[in-house]
Amino acid sequence: MGKENLTSRTSVRYNKTMAAEKERNYICIDLKSFYASVECVERGLDVMTTRLVVADPERSDKTICLAVSPALKALGIPGRCRVFEIPKGIDYIMAPPRMQKYLDYSAEVYAIYLKYISKDDIHVYSVDEAFMDVTEYLSLYHMTARELGQTIIDDIFATLGLRATCGIGTNLFLTKVALDITAKHSPDFIGELDEKSYRETLWEHRPLTDFWRVGPGISKRLATYGMMTMKDIAHGNEDLLYKLFGVNAELLIDHAWGRESTTIADIRNYSSQSRSLTQGQVLMKDYSFEEGLVIAKEMMDVMCLDMVDKELVSKSFTLSVGYAKNTPVPGVHGSFSLDTETNASFILIPEIAKLYSQLVNKDYLIRRMYIVSNNVVPEEFMQYSFFVSPEDIERDKKVQKAVLEIKNKFGKNAILKGLNFEPGATTRDRNNQIGGHKA
Template identity: 50%
Template sequence: MERTYVCIDLKSFYASVECVDRGLDPLTANLVVADPDRTEKTICLAITPSMKALGLSSRCRVFEIPACVEYVMARPRMQRYMEVSADIYSVYLRYVSPEDIHPYSIDECFIDATPYLSLYQVNAKEFAIMLMEAVLAETGVRATAGIGPNLFLAKVALDITAKHADDCIGFLDRAEFERTIQTHRPITDIWNIGPGIAKRLAKYGVRDLRGVCEMSEAVLYREFGVNAEYLIDHAHGVEPCTIADIHAYEPSAHSLMNGQVLPCDYTYDEAKDVLKEMVDQLVLDLVDKGLVADSVSLYVGYAKERGADVGAQEEPDAYFDGGHGRRPASGRRGGPHTGGTRRQPDRTNLYSKLMPRFLDLFEETARKDVPIRRINVGFGGVMPEEFATMDLFTDAAAEAEERNLQKAVLAVKGKFGKNALLRGTSLKEKATARERNEQIGGHHA
């Protein structure tokens, strides 16, 4: 039986929430969500449709907004957005079983509408309108929707077709996809095709999905490896994965990651202090989840060369905007970075073992002559704590005592807040842990 999927996206979600909370109309008010305490180079997390109508990108920088435009700047409130997102999810649950919903992001979800069309005696469009109107009535947030016989077509209908529909609902079946989307350009408008993939396809003169269909599969597999399978399927409008498949998926390997962009240029020693804070938090996450890891990884990104003006205005076509942030149209330039991954001699979650290994990796790979702007740390091969390595030389009592101490730290933080108990490193001027403990996703809670 052919299935029917609906992909619903909340329109300018963060900005809409801020407008509703202020009694403003999200469609007509000029509002941007950005931190006023940061410089004018800061990126807006969201802008209202009226601001987009001025030609601004959904993730523009504050300095790109014309001086003649009057607007409200709202400080990001991630906790508030999560609460509203949860409220909206609860609205969906009045109509749909959780087994038929896949939350794709804080403001977007997929719904398998197949069994509900007969239940509510509606067609797919009427079903989408029913959900969208319920969300609008209860939260004041408007939505757009895409409808299709598989997850991919529903998503593309949302991203491309819905934008041109008066009712903000797009529909694609295989025939309509072949007629309108296979020749659509730029190809980067298509879900999961970014500037990097587009650039590699352009080497073969391919600039749309029809061109992908006409390419030799052998060439595609040589260029993209196993990922060519997804590209080939999507070029033909095929997506065999279902929401049930997503819910049943179990990854073969697990990892824990933590990363941050530093607020300014950091010296080698200042960055090492931040690294210590990050490793400390990530080790506590391991203990809290009852996990151990068998490898550590580190990424250190450096400041751009001084000749480049990162605040300069670029040509309008120099960027790709996929709706979730801007990227260079020619693909991301990784920038100077160092680091690596090291396999551990044991599987552990002990701070006394893991911190020296990260510091050794940092000291071996990080540069001292270039300012540091980004640090990522991670654990690989994560598995349950019962798989921790033990040998004849293991002091089981000492390890148990250290884990109990780590659990005590977690208990204090859980009861009194993350900043209730800190290492001395976090009291240094360039430390970031205290501020980040009060944030969600790097933004004000």
């Protein structure tokens, strides 16, 4: 079937959707400079006037700032700069990250959302951002979407002292664009778009990377063919777009016209056909081959505990290793497979060590490492191997469950292995972190 017919199907789909369904109203609320705001609130300071960055002072000045307050952004400091990029003449507070504190605040914000909107109509997009389908609530509260959004962000500020911005739209794409672009130029930090106003106000907007899901790579490829704006894409050669982006061109074209058919109900009902678990870390320094082997073993040990805790097993595992900066060769990537699914550490740790030794060049330093447990399935699907005693499998599982019980009761560092004390080991430090930063 040709692309012309596919485009026709898209148009028919939208016409049917618009005719059959009530127009929906969405809001998306974003907590302004969230981590920096929490640190200012905790210190009794105003985030709009306080010069503050969230960064770990124990790391080098090359560490990335997790958040920058609006007062510093007003001086031209980008939101994700490195500490050394902040001009020396600027006085500011450096707040060490407290990830658990931020999660606690995020939970309190979510509790405020639940005062107004059912959890079934909320999609938490990130720790500081959430979409809400408010279609059925506007008549209930006798409010417009703008009034409801304002009420919620006022409640957040009154309750927690956190400032927020709000995007409003007739679909999820327009809501996100209203938040990311329109709200920034609104005196009340609320942006509102429908398909008509989107085309009237943002079709000529540049750069394209300001729009949701348009990254630098996509923007650069479009620019090569003279497409610099959403209007250019909307009126562009569709055959060319499909040639450049494949099936993803349909989404790009839809967004260029301000269309998006996915709803929060669709997101909540989505179920992936396959599942995987991942362990990964960017190391604090360049590691030798031997130190990297310790990391690989530690990460697989943590992966095994995670699988036992979730009652999952797998028979396929992938290792990816990235070398240090300026290494003349790319990183390496490989997998191993077993005859049956397992989560037994006495099987998987030696296997990952073997794969690591096969893949990694001993002459190069290491900076990144990821382990993926592919296509995990529930334990009840596991079959015993002809090559491993069932008694050994059960013994390992009992030990792992005992370890989990101790860690859950007394803390992750309450019980450790000798492996965790070898040179280069990171598990002890990572047990006190959330998302790679201090808890």
